[in-house]
Amino acid sequence: MKEDKPVDSYMKYSTMAFEMAVTIALGAGLGYLADKQFGWHPYGKAFGSLLFVIIAIYRVVKDFIKPK
Numbered sequence: 001m002k003e004d005k006p007v008d009s010y011m012k013y014s015t016m017a018f019e020m021a022v023t024i025a026l027g028a029g030l031g032y033l034a035d036k037q038f039g040w041h042p043y044g045k046a047f048g049s050l051l052f053v054i055i056a057i058y059r060v061v062k063d064f065i066k067p068k
Contacts, residue, residue, distance in 0.1 A: 016063065020056040027052020 031048025035041050 016060055020060065023056040023059070024049060024052050027055070 027048040027050075028045055029048075030052075031045035034044035034048065038044065
């Protein structure tokens, strides 16, 4: 069985952190657009951020429990 090199492990986790940040920022951006479009002022951004935080955490957990 091949072991991961330390650099591969660092790249995997730094990529995962970047994906989480982009996912959450996308949710906040969509929430901001919903605030402007529908007049849901604090709720659109809050709901969008919360929903996309849950999605980001799901993706990370799914990646951790993936069989090797």
